[in-house]
Amino acid sequence: MGEQSLSKTIKKRALAGWFFIAPLLAYFLIFQLAPIIIAFIISFTDWDGSSADFTWVGLKNYIQIFTNRILYPDFWPSLGITFGYMALTVPVSIMLAIVVAAMLNSGIKGERLFKTAFYIPCVTASAAMSALWLFILDPGFGLVAGLNDLFHTNWDPLHTSSTSLITLAIMSIWGGLGYNVLIVESAMKNINKSLYDACEVDGGGSFRKFFHVTLPGISPTLYFMIITSVISSLQAFDTMYLMTGGGPAGATTTFMLLVYNAMFKHGQAGIATAMSYVLFFIIMVITFIQFKIVPQGYQIENEITLRKEKKAEERRRVSRLRLSGRFAKRKGDSHE
Amino acid sequence: MNRKRHGRPKWNRIVSYTVLSLLAVTFVFPYLWLFSSSFREPGAIYSSFSLLPLNSSGELELVWENYKNAIAYLDLKNVFFNTLIVCVVNTVINLFLNALAGYAFARLQFKGKKVIFAVICLSIMIPGTVMTIPNLLICRFLKIDDSLGVLIWPFIMSVYNVFLMRQQFYSLPKEVEEAAIVDGAGPFRIFFQISLPLVTPMLVVLGITTFMWNYNNFMWSLVSIQSSEYFTLARSLGDLVSAGTGEASLYPVMLAGSVIVSLPLILVFFLAQKYILGGLTEGGVKE
Numbered sequence: 001m002g003e004q005s006l007s008k009t010i011k012k013r014a015l016a017g018w019f020f021i022a023p024l025l026a027y028f029l030i031f032q033l034a035p036i037i038i039a040f041i042i043s044f045t046d047w048d049g050s051s052a053d054f055t056w057v058g059l060k061n062y063i064q065i066f067t068n069r070i071l072y073p074d075f076w077p078s079l080g081i082t083f084g085y086m087a088l089t090v091p092v093s094i095m096l097a098i099v100v101a102a103m104l105n106s107g108i109k110g111e112r113l114f115k116t117a118f119y120i121p122c123v124t125a126s127a128a129m130s131a132l133w134l135f136i137l138d139p140g141f142g143l144v145a146g147l148n149d150l151f152h153t154n155w156d157p158l159h160t161s162s163t164s165l166i167t168l169a170i171m172s173i174w175g176g177l178g179y180n181v182l183i184v185e186s187a188m189k190n191i192n193k194s195l196y197d198a199c200e201v202d203g204g205g206s207f208r209k210f211f212h213v214t215l216p217g218i219s220p221t222l223y224f225m226i227i228t229s230v231i232s233s234l235q236a237f238d239t240m241y242l243m244t245g246g247g248p249a250g251a252t253t254t255f256m257l258l259v260y261n262a263m264f265k266h267g268q269a270g271i272a273t274a275m276s277y278v279l280f281f282i283i284m285v286i287t288f289i290q291f292k293i294v295p296q297g298y299q300i301e302n303e304i305t306l307r308k309e310k311k312a313e314e315r316r317r318v319s320r321l322r323l324s325g326r327f328a329k330r331k332g333d334s335h336e
Numbered sequence: 337m338n339r340k341r342h343g344r345p346k347w348n349r350i351v352s353y354t355v356l357s358l359l360a361v362t363f364v365f366p367y368l369w370l371f372s373s374s375f376r377e378p379g380a381i382y383s384s385f386s387l388l389p390l391n392s393s394g395e396l397e398l399v400w401e402n403y404k405n406a407i408a409y410l411d412l413k414n415v416f417f418n419t420l421i422v423c424v425v426n427t428v429i430n431l432f433l434n435a436l437a438g439y440a441f442a443r444l445q446f447k448g449k450k451v452i453f454a455v456i457c458l459s460i461m462i463p464g465t466v467m468t469i470p471n472l473l474i475c476r477f478l479k480i481d482d483s484l485g486v487l488i489w490p491f492i493m494s495v496y497n498v499f500l501m502r503q504q505f506y507s508l509p510k511e512v513e514e515a516a517i518v519d520g521a522g523p524f525r526i527f528f529q530i531s532l533p534l535v536t537p538m539l540v541v542l543g544i545t546t547f548m549w550n551y552n553n554f555m556w557s558l559v560s561i562q563s564s565e566y567f568t569l570a571r572s573l574g575d576l577v578s579a580g581t582g583e584a585s586l587y588p589v590m591l592a593g594s595v596i597v598s599l600p601l602i603l604v605f606f607l608a609q610k611y612i613l614g615g616l617t618e619g620g621v622k623e
Contacts, residue, residue, distance in 0.1 A: 009517065010445070016523035017444030021452065024437040027493040030478075031471065032459050038477070039470030049473075100359065103352040115613050116606070117360040120367060123605045125552040127574040128594035132370050134577070135591060140584060174362070182613060206348070235465035238554050242577050256465060263469055264559070272469050283463045 039273045049269035061274035074250060074258055075275075081165060082255040086233040088169035089176075093229055094222065096173065097180035102214065104181065105188045115185075119178035126238035133171050134158075134243055158244065161251035168239050168252060180225060187221035188214060227290050231283055255279050367602075374591040375399055402592035410572045410593055411564065419568040422487045423550045430546050431539055433493050438501025439527055443513070453502075460496050465555065472559050486560045487568065491550060497542050504538045505531060540611050548601055573597045 043061055047054035065072045100118070104111050121129060136142045139156040148155050157167045195213045204212065237256035240246060246253035246261075253261075255275070263272035375389035377399045389398055406412075440446075441453050471490055475481040480489055508531065516526050532539075557571040567575075576593050580586035605612060 013444050013523050014446040017440045017446035017449065020436045020440035020444065020523075020527075023433045024456070024493060024495075024498060025452070027433075028456060028459065028495070031474065031490050032462065032495065035467055035470035035474045036462070039467075039473055042473060049476075100356070103356055106349070106352055108349065108352055108356070112609075112613065114356050114360055116609055117363045119605070119609075119613065120363055120602060123548055123552075123601045124598045125570045125573060125601075126554050127570055127577050128598040131573070131577045131580070131590045131594040132366055134581060135370065135373070135587065136366060138584075138587075141587075178363075231463050232465075235463055237465060238574075241555075241558075242574060243581060245578070245581070256468075259469060260559070263472075269469070269473065273473070276466050276469050280463065280466045283466065284461070287461060 040277065042270060043273040043277055045270045047269045048267045049263060049272075050267070054270070057270070061270050062278070065271060065275060065278070072271075074253055077250060078253045078255050078258045081251070081253060082234055082236070085165060085169055085236055085254060086230060088166060089172050089233045090226065090229045092169075093173050093176055093180055094225060096177060097184045097225075098215075098218075098222075100177065100181045101184035101188055102210065105185050115178070115182060118181055121175040122178045124175075127242060129171075129175060130239055130242040133239075137167065159248050161248045164244055164248060164251050168236075168243065171239060172233070172236070176229075180229075183221060183225060184218060187218040191217035223290075227287060230286060230290075234279065234283055234286075370591055371595055374402055374588070374595045376588070377401070378585070378588045402588040403596070405589045406576075406592035406596055409576055409589055410569070410596065411567065412596065414565065415567050415569055415572045418484060418487075418566060419551060419570075422484060422568060423547050425488055426491050426550045427543050427547045429492050430494055430497065431543055434497040434542070435501050435532060435535070435539065436527070437493075437498045438503075439505050439531060441498070441502040442505035443531070444523060456495055457499060460499060468555060468559055471556075475560060481560050482562050482566065484566055487550075487553075487557060487566075490556075491553075494546070497546070500542065501535070501538065504535045508534055537611070540608075544604070544608055544612055548604075551601060569597045 042054075044056060044058055045054045046057050046061075065075050069076075104114060124132075137144050137156075137158045139145055139148055139154070144155060144157065147153070157163045191213065195217070196209055199209045199213050235256055236254045237260065240252045240254050240257050241260065244252045246257050256279075259272050259275045259279070262268045262275060372389045375398045377397075378401075388396060390396060441449065472481065475486050475490065478489075480486050512530055513526055516530055521529075551568075552570050553568075554570045554574050557568050558574060561567060561571060564572075573593050576586070576590055580590040
C-alpha cells in the first residue's frame with residue numbers, strides 16, 4: 001500500500017517535470033535549434049530572402065566571401081576592423097573595471113552613489129546613447145567644438161577614418177564600465193578577509209595584497225568577463241549602424257554591419273547567413289580556446305562547486321531514502 | 337568597511353576619491369547636458385555652451401517645442417503602447433516559464449533530465465546577435481515577422497535565465513518541500529506556494545533586466561519590423577538618430593527624443609537600484 005503510493009508520487013513528480021519543461025523544449029526547438037539548422041542550409045543556397053525559388057550552390061557562398069575581392073571587398077577588412085575593435089575595447093574595459101572596483105572596495109564613502117553614476121549608461125538605449133555622443137562629438141557645437149575653439153583645430157574624431165573606430169571603442173568602454181565594475185567588485189567582496197590579514201602578517205603592502213590576493217581571487221570572474229566581453233565586442237553593431245553607418249570610408253564597418261548590409265541592402269540571404277556562420281564559427285573557436293586555457297583559479301572554483309553539488313546530491317539521496325521510509329510508514333499508519 | 341586599513345596613509349584615499357569623482361562627472365555630466373540642451377531653442381543649442389537651458393539672449397527659458405516635434409516624429413503614443421505591451425508580456429511570461437523550467441531541473445526527477453539540461457546549457461554559448469539573420473528567417477517561415485509577435489515570440493523565454501533560476505532553486509533548503517511532499521502536496525502546489533515565493537529577490541532582478549533588455553532592444557526590431565505601426569521606442573528613436581546623423585536641424589528633436597526614451601528606464605533604475613546593483617551580480621544579463 002505504502003510502496004504503491006510512493007511510486008505514484010514519484011511518477012506524478014516525473015510527469016510534472018516534463019510538463020514544467022515542455023515550454024522550454026518547444027522554445028528551444030523553434031527559436032534556438034531550428035534557426036541554426038535552417039539558416040545553415042540556406043547558407044548553401046543563393047536565396048534572396050523573400051522570393052520562393054532558390055538553387056543549391058554548395059560551398060560557393062563560403063568560397064566567394066573568402067576569395068572574391070571584387071564582389072565582397074569588405075569581408076577581410078571588416079574582419080580586421082571587428083578584431084581591432086575587440087582589441088581596443090576588451091583589455092582597457094577590464095583593466096579599468098579592476099582599478100575602479102578596487103578603489104570602490106577600499107572602504108570609501110559613497111560607494112553606492114558612484115556605482116549608480118557608472119551604471120546609468122547601462123540602462124540607456126543604444127539609440128539614446130548614440131544621440132548623446134553624436135551631440136558631444138559634433139565639431140559644430142558639441143564638446144569637441146569647444147575644444148576646437150580653444151585650440152584652433154578642426155578636429156572631427158567620429159568622421160576621420162583614423163580615429164572613428166577608437167572613438168566608438170571609447171564610447172563602448174564608457175558604456176560598459178558600470179556593469180563590469182559591479183561584477184568585479186562583488187567578486188572582490190567575496191574574497192576571504194583572512195587572506196589579506198595573512199598577507200599583511202607576512203609583510204605584504206597594498207601592491208602585494210593586490211597581486212597575490214585580490215587578482216587571484218577575482219580571476220574566475222575575470223575569466224567569465226573576458227569571454228563575454230570578447231563575444232559581445234565581436235558582435236558590435238548598434239553604434240556603428242546608428243552613428244557612422246560603417247564609414248568614413250568603411251573604417252567602422254564591423255562584421256555584423258556587413259551581414260546586415262548583405263541581407264538588407266543587397267538582398268543576399270545566402271551570403272548573409274554564410275557570413276553569420278563564419279562569425280559563429282570564429283566565436284565558437286575563441287570560446288573553446290578560452291575554455292582550454294582556463295586560469296587556475298577558475299578550475300579550483302569549478303571543482304569546489306562540483307564537490308558542493310555532489311555533496312548536496314548525496315544528502316538529498318539520503319534524505320529521500322529516509323523520506324520514503326517515513327512516507328511508507330505514515331501511509332501505513334493512517335490505514336491501520 | 338575595512339577597519340584593518342584605517343592606519344594606511346591618507347593620500348591613497350584622496351587619490352581614490354579624486355579619480356572616482358572625476359570619472360563620475362564624465363558619466364553624469366553628458367546626461368545633464370543632454371537634458372538641459374533638449375529644452376533649448378534650436379538656435380541656442382549651437383551658440384553657447386551651458387548646463388542651464390538658456391535662450392539665445394542668455395535668459396533662462398524652457399522650450400517645449402523640441403519635445404512636441406520629438407513626440408510627433410517618434411509617433412510616441414502608438415510606439416509607447418507597443419513597447420509597453422512587448423515589455424510587459426515578455427517579462428511576465430519569461431519569469432513564469434523560466435522559473436517553471438528552472439524548478440523542474442533543480443527539484444523534479446525525470447528521465448533524460450541531465451541530457452536535456454546539458455544541451456540547454458550548451459545553447460547559452462550561441463552568440464545571440466550573430467543569429468539575428470537565422471532567427472529572422474525562422475520568423476519569416478512562421479509568418480510572424482513584421483508584427484508585434486515577432487518582438488514577443490523569439491524572446492518569450494531565456495535559456496540563460498532558466499539556468500540562473502535552476503541555480504537559485506537548487507540552493508534553497510529542501511526540508512520545507514520534503515515536509516510538503518509527505519503531507520501529500522502535488523508538485524504544482526509546492527512550486528507555487530512554497531518554492532516560488534522563496535526566490536522573489538531573483539525574480540525581481542530578472543524581471544527588471546528582462547524588461548530593460550526588451551525596452552532597449554534595437555537591432556532585432558530594426559531587422560524584423562518594417563511597418564511603423566509596430567515600432568517600439570528604441571526602434572523609433574534609432575530611426576530618428578540615423579536620420580539625424582549629420583543633419584544638424586534634427587539635433588534638437590533627437591535630443592528631446594533621447595530624453596523621452598531614456599528617462600523612464602533611468603527613473604526605474606534609480607527606484608530599483610538596490611535590487612539592480614545588489615542582485616545583478618548573481619543575475620547578470622546576457623547580450
